[in-house]
Amino acid sequence: MTDLQNLLDMGFEEKRAQMALKASGNLTSAIDWLDKNQEKSLEELQEEQAAESSTSNIPEVDPDAQANSLQCDVCGKKFRNASEAQFHATKSGHDEFSQSTEIIAPLTEEEKKAKLEELRARLAAKRAEGSEQDKLDKKKNEEIRRKATKESADIKEDLRKREQLKDAQKAKMEKKAEADARKRALEKIEADKMERKRKADAEKAARAGIAPPPQPEVTGPTSHGPTTSKPASAYTETRLRLQTPSGTVMKNFPVETTLFEVAHALNSESGLEVQSFTQNFPKKVFDSTDFGMTLKEAGMVPSAALIVR
Template identity: 65%
Template sequence: MPSDLEQLLDMGFDSERATLASKATGSLQDAIDWLEKNQETPLDDLKAAAQAQAQSSSTSDEPPALQPGEVAQSLVCNDCGRKLRGQAQAEWHASKTEHVNFSESTEELKPLTEEEKKQRLEELKQRLAAKKAVQAEQEKEDRKKNEKIRMKSTKETQEAKEELRKKEQLKEMQARKREKIEEAEARKRVLAKLEADKQERKRKAEAEKAARAGQAPPPPVAEPAGPTSSGPATSKPASAYTEARLALQTPTGRVMKTFPVETTLFEVAHALEQDGLVVNSFTQNFPKKTYDKTDFGLTLKEAGMVPSSALIVN
């Protein structure tokens, strides 16, 4: 008849675990229960526990046999309900489990038949299969939960990116709107200045004509009113500004830059060249004028680009 260890190996248990189980228990069924209980425990931990048990106890890892002349009787462990064949086996059980409550039983324990062993082994296999099925189902549920968490995290990240993109787009639209308003105001100021210059030239011509004719000169032309809007127009002179805001249309897109009013066009071109642009000239639409390299010595104030101006970079 094969030993308990051989039967455990035939069932497919790991040889080292099966050896530990057979040494730690007194029967095939106990060994199977031990393996089932400790299947998740690392092998190194089981070996260390077995070694510590061997060092701390002088009892054998196998339950002692009945003493000569001992009458076969049945004892029952009141703590776990296990039935034992004699006093020696009860003491061995107590050393392994720390159970101390036993009572006598008139039931005589008979060894398991081969059929009973096969039946118990089959029951154990079914329990192990059921346990593995439960574990597999739990792992499946865990994977589903983890996937939901990952999808939620991905969705929240995408929503955050989309919200950031919308905010950046809104800021860009607002910046373009401000640029258009500033360009419109600058255009109005330029047109008003041109009109004032035109009226002044006309007044001077009439004054010279009146002087030649011996007549009184015409009254000076009043300063044109600034553009009206929902609020009062500013009368701040250009000389009061310390900075000039330039809207620069480059081959790669529009760029807004602010410079001190004493900055020369050469310095503006140099600043753009630091960004990788080659500047040959600047073109201003209002009034229409092109500043080439011979004009780069002019300051922004001298070129009439204060407080703001729109330039095309060539």
């Protein structure tokens, strides 16, 4: 069986096999040549061989000088013909050769067969190594993909939990503000009720020509202990609890302060553009058309809780 046929049986393309034998001169070197140049196109290989033929420093064997082989002057290796020497020059980079009278005996059939089996085993090992590397690369890429997917899912879950916590905190604040406003409304209703009763008792005492009864004491919500209730008209300041998008603000204003001035104060301090104030108890919305009202006219004395929008 010829070297070309052996290469074809091993699965190599015929044109590439012919070029390999031409470039290397024997089966062993041809397989090495094919392995080294497997990534190159046929056109690239043809151009390289043409360029090498035009610039080769390998001398032709001179029959008159009884030269039977070629020797590399760099490493001392001997070759049967110029093709083998050319392949060695391409592979090693050595470019100095001379003629030799030494006869290099050809391989026996047994040696050729053993060498061919060795080359087939080497080729199969290289292919198996490439296949195993492909499996490792595929596994590594899959691990990277799974890791990226998990990280993306973790980020999304973290964002979802943060949003849930934010919504829960907001709902808690709104509920507390609503409860505080309800409590203040009930306190105001009770204070107004007591004030009306005081006035009625005073008028009754005046008609009867007797001294008015003493005013009852009530316990206030502050730490100052018992306080005496008084009518809204007696207050000169009002305390506002303002729930803004960025948090709750407590402020005191003169009772004659307009809602426009309150909005302006918020804008100056935090840059907030106020569109409206909402009072839960009693339920009422004060928009820009109501901003000319004073806190006293809006019924926000002595205190009020407002949601700022």
